[in-house]
Amino acid sequence: MSSRAAITVSGSALRNNFKIISKKVPHLGLIPMIKADAYGHGAVFAGKILGRDPKTFSLGVATFGEGIRLREGLGDSAVPIIVFSDCAPWTPEHADLCTKYRLEPVFSEISSLLSFQADRRSQGIPAHVEFNTGMNRLGIPVDSLPLLRFYPKTAFTHLSDADEPSSQRTRRQITGFSRLVGEVRSRFPRTLLHFANSSAIWNHREFPLMKEMDLARPGLSLYGIRPFSHAREDRLRRAMRFAAPVLNRIYLEKGDSVGYGGTYRCKKPGGEWIAVLGAGYADGVFRSLGNQGVAYHGSKKLRFRGRVSMDLSAVEGLSRIRIGDELELWGDRVDPYEQSFHAGTIPYEITTRMGFRVERKYEP
Secondary structure (H helix, E strand, O other), rough: OOOOOOEEEEEEHHHHHHHHHHHHOOOOOOOOOOOOHHHHHOOHHHHHHHHHOOOOOOEEOOHHHHHHHHHHHHOOOOOEEOOOOOOOOOOHHHHHHHHOOOOEEEOOOHHHHHHHHHHEEEOOOEEEEEEEEEOOOOOOOOHHHHHHHOOOOOEEEEEEOOOOOOOHHHHHHHHHHHHHHHHHHHOOOOOOOEOOOHHHHOHHHHHHHHOOOOOOHHHHHOOOOOOOOOOOOOOOOOOOEEEEEEEEEEEEOOOOOOOOHHOEEEOOOOOOOEEEEEEOOOOOOOOOOOOOOOOEEEEEEEOOOOOOOOOEEEEEOOOOOOOOOEEEEEOOOOHHHHHHHHHHHOOHHHHHHHOOEEEEEEEO
């Protein structure tokens, strides 16, 4: 056992989760989102597994750098890679990268779209268009369809509140995109359409427009985490396990404190054990988990004690804990939403913030 924290990523869990998602929307092809190093799980590892499934239409990344590293890692794989948010401003160099690494750009801003259309090097590059229906982050206006002088491979929008299908914002977005769907089908009948992320996939019965779609873009759910806190897990399996070894055991007498600032002080008349773990905020254990977070030793749930430091954390101990024992900070036993609540954040941030020195282990 290493003296530092490690994550273990399960390929069988990824395959299980992809299958569950596919069953929810069986008529749709899928674009697995493996940006941000597959939400911290390893983009090449996830891409090799998910890219082989016949339901996979393409793999989704955020930047050209991610796309290049993924293409190099996938080797001879022919699976398309879509770059979702790194095409502005469009340059001839972008066109060269798309050609060399077989990357497909998304245009979500007018000037870059026009530059792409005017660039001779761009001819023949498959491209996609995002429309802004109210999230007001990326996307060309819905009335900009007449500007297109190329045949988009896909056209899509992104919902800001897909976990709340009946909200006014969601209804406005769906109404706007529904009108656009008819125009796209009329002008570009071979263009594929999509709007659904993991939350919309889980709420697919609330979106009649889903029946008219061709694709969906699962993200968080691929990794075994339900897409919103009140969603059903539906047999998802968490693909990542984050664990840290016990480096020391300290016995606190009543009145003793632990860690920087002494923010935890023993109040038990008979004293208590503290277990010191080889993981801190440089490894992805949020400092805000101090006196808040949870860890598991076997089936026993333990609370953090004192502040999380750069390299170390402390949790309440048990007399049976020994040096070298492994405690789970994230995985099957720790509910991602509980831990992220204690950290004052969301599961997405926890999985994508694992430090570079955390050992990565991959299981088939």
